[in-house]
Amino acid sequence: MTKLTDVLDVVDPEPWFAGLEERFGIQPAAFDGYVLHRPNNKTLWIVAADHEPPPRPPNAGVGLGFLHTAMAVPKLTTQAAMAFGHHATRNVVTLDEAGADRYLRRDDVTLEAGELVDGDGDGYVLLRCRGLTLGVGFLRVGESGTGRIRSLFPKAWSIADSSAFETRTWK
Amino acid sequence: MSPSVLERYRGVVDEWDAFRAASVRPLPTCLLVNRLRTDRAALRARLADDGLRTRPVAWTEEALLLADDASPGVRVEYLTGLYTVQEEAALTAVHLLDPQPGERVLDLCSAPGNKTAQIAIRMEDRGTVVANDRSHQRMRATRNTLDRLGITNVTLTHHDGANFPSDGGTYDRILVDAPCSCEGTSRKNPDALDGLDEASIASLGGVQTALLRKAFQLCRPGGRIVYATCTYAPEENEAVVDRALRGSDWPVRLVDARIEGFVHRPGLTDWRDASYRPSLAGAMRVYPHHNDTGGFFVAVLERQESA
Numbered sequence: 156m157t158k159l160t161d162v163l164d165v166v167d168p169e170p171w172f173a174g175l176e177e178r179f180g181i182q183p184a185a186f187d188g189y190v191l192h193r194p195n196n197k198t199l200w201i202v203a204a205d206h207e208p209p210p211r212p213p214n215a216g217v218g219l220g221f222l223h224t225a226m227a228v229p230k231l232t233t234q235a236a237m238a239f240g241h242h243a244t245r246n247v248v249t250l251d252e253a254g255a256d257r258y259l260r261r262d263d264v265t266l267e268a269g270e271l272v273d274g275d276g277d278g279y280v281l282l283r284c285r286g287l288t289l290g291v292g293f294l295r296v297g298e299s300g301t302g303r304i305r306s307l308f309p310k311a312w313s314i315a316d317s318s319a320f321e322t323r324t325w326k
Numbered sequence: 327m328s329p330s331v332l333e334r335y336r337g338v339v340d341e342w343d344a345f346r347a348a349s350v351r352p353l354p355t356c357l358l359v360n361r362l363r364t365d366r367a368a369l370r371a372r373l374a375d376d377g378l379r380t381r382p383v384a385w386t387e388e389a390l391l392l393a394d395d396a397s398p399g400v401r402v403e404y405l406t407g408l409y410t411v412q413e414e415a416a417l418t419a420v421h422l423l424d425p426q427p428g429e430r431v432l433d434l435c436s437a438p439g440n441k442t443a444q445i446a447i448r449m450e451d452r453g454t455v456v457a458n459d460r461s462h463q464r465m466r467a468t469r470n471t472l473d474r475l476g477i478t479n480v481t482l483t484h485h486d487g488a489n490f491p492s493d494g495g496t497y498d499r500i501l502v503d504a505p506c507s508c509e510g511t512s513r514k515n516p517d518a519l520d521g522l523d524e525a526s527i528a529s530l531g532g533v534q535t536a537l538l539r540k541a542f543q544l545c546r547p548g549g550r551i552v553y554a555t556c557t558y559a560p561e562e563n564e565a566v567v568d569r570a571l572r573g574s575d576w577p578v579r580l581v582d583a584r585i586e587g588f589v590h591r592p593g594l595t596d597w598r599d600a601s602y603r604p605s606l607a608g609a610m611r612v613y614p615h616h617n618d619t620g621g622f623f624v625a626v627l628e629r630q631e632s633a
Contacts, residue, residue, distance in 0.1 A: 157495060188452075189478060203479040205428060207454045209494030214487040215462075217471065218478045237406055238476030251591070259405060287406040311470065312405060319402035323377035323394060 162208045163192035171199060171222055174229060179281060180244030180273075192217065197225040201235065202274045219226060228278060233290040233309050236281055240288025246280045248292070248304065252320040255284035258292065261306045261313045268300035280304060331509065331522045335558055338594065341611055347599055348614035349621075353513035355392040356383065358412040358444055360475050362451050366390060373401075385587035388444070389417055407474040411516065412440040415612045415619035419503060419554035420444040422583050422626050428453040429498040431544040432544060434487040437461055439468030441503055446477040450521075455480040456497075458487055488536035493548055496546040504534045506555035506562050510621025513614060527559045531566055538570040542578050551578070553625045560597040563623040565610065568602040577630040582608035589616035593625065 159165060168191040172183040191199045194217070199242040202218030219238065225274075231239075237245040240247075248271055254264050274280070276296050283303070292304040332349060339345045346371050350585035357380070359366045366387060370380050391414070396620045398404055398411050420441050427450040436442045436457035446455050457472075459465050472480055485491070487502075507527050512518045534555075541551045555562050571578060580603075584590075593609025595602050612622035 177610070201478055203452050205452055205454075206479050206481070207430065207495075208481040209456055209491070211491040211494045212458075212483045215465065215482040215484050217481045219473065219476060232473075234473040234476060237474070238478075255402065258401075284402065285404060287408070289402075289406060312474070314400050314405070317397065317400045319400055319405055320376060321397065321401070323396070 156212050156219045157207050162210055165190050165192045179246055181242045185239055185242040198223055224292050231291055236291050237288050240281045243281050248280050248282050250282055256318050258289055258306045259308055259314045259319050261308055264304040266302035271302055329355055331519050344615040345613055349512050355398050356414040357390045357409040359388055359409050360407055363465055374499055382594045385585050386421055394402045407476055410440055410443055410471055413620050414620035419552050419624050422624055423499050423501050423552040425449050425499050430454045432497040432500045433457045434502050437464030437468050439471040443471050443475050448480055451479050453479055458483045458485055460486050488540050490540055492543055497544055499547050500541040500548045502537050502553045504555050506557040508556050509558050510556040513620055527561050532561055534562055535564040535570050542574055542576040547629055547631045549629050551627040555623045558621055560594050563595050564602045564606045567625045578627050580605040580608050581626050581628050583610040583626040585623045
């Protein structure tokens with residue numbers, strides 16, 4: 156049977172996991188049972204460790220896009236943020252529904268002083284609402300503890316004018 | 327909408343008027359719960375907090391019916407991958423495939439990927455799912471679905487399913503969710519029946535048979551194959567299975583497709599002037615008026631040990 160390493164360029168995940176632990180407090184143990192592989196120069200993908208991709212036909216993706224590495228600071232993909240973001244303990248911003256709708260529309264989100272707890276200043280943050288990780292943003296800290304987060308939610312998944320929290324009332 | 331093409335099934339479908347009426351009613355929205363991320367009770371509670379009423383699908387733990395008209399594709403629970411939208415009747419194919427964690431499973435015609443996701447979730451995101459589709463364009467929908475749901479045990483491939491390479495190993499289970507005339511989707515897509523005629527229905531049988539025979543070849547002895555369509559036409563269902571078995575180089579037998587709590591009708595053993603092997607009565611025909619779903623067909627087959 157074909158092994159993962161026969162088909163994929165499996166990488167040492169330790170430095171990448173260390174970076175995620177440093178910024179987000181995600182323990183490397185959160186990724187037990189997965190391996191990272193590099194399908195191209197720009198990204199790392201995460202895949203179940205017991206997965207055995209076929210050698211043929213050529214694959215068009217094995218597992219889940221995980222980390223963009225061809226950047227000054229590697230960026231977690233939105234899909235990885237959603238899948239593993241609940242393990243994060245630092246640089247997490249909890250939004251109310253109105254803030255989450257702005258983020259999901261790809262609009263900037265402004266933070267009042269004190270809204271970012273356990274933060275390390277400028278850089279990537281994870282956005283949460285109602286206990287769900289929505290994705291990744293880029294925080295710039297302003298004066299006296301305020302901040303502005305640029306939404307990095309994917310355009311293809313973003314909502315237009317609607318709300319992701321539409322409610323119904325029944326008489 | 328021109329439901330006249332359905333007239334050919336008068337005499338096959340019971341309660342004809344109920345069938346015709348159901349075929350044009352809007353379809354209830356069915357949610358496939360991403361049990362990698364939540365469970366059905368917790369998702370129900372989240373939706374109820376916003377006033378959205380749901381009821382559980384009786385025959386499977388993995389699905390919820392939305393009781394009210396809503397926009398399930400823009401909700402936060404959808405965007406963060408707690409569920410995806412999948413028609414109830416279409417859930418039966420993977421239910422009968424019954425994939426297990428750690429197995430090796432091939433979804434030969436996977437786009438747009440909802441059944442792939444159902445397979446991967448049932449496998450608890452472990453083992454190997456190979457999701458193939460001939461259409462590069464349509465595979466983007468599969469990619470999106472798997473990304474949103476956070477699934478890591480799937481390899482995507484773009485290849486002609488009927489010529490899928492056979493030197494990449496065998497599979498424990500194979501789903502052939504064949505391209506079809508889609509008559510059973512008329513409740514979701516009112517235009518589904520437009521332009522359908524006898525010739526367009528007859529034109530699909532060759533590809534469908536080739537796909538199923540490929541599955542016979544790629545399945546390990548003792549493994550399971552599910553052939554499914556979302557259409558009523560016997561030319562695309564029983565006739566395909568019968569023809570694939572008749573010319574098969576591999577020992578394969580039909581087994582009964584049954585789901586407790588889900589009403590179905592047996593597969594046909596004759597249609598017009600054709601007759602099919604008696605074991606095709608074990609296939610499952612799904613009509614809209616029995617369970618308030620779309621129309622569907624499922625046949626379950628097992629590859630036997632070589633003689």
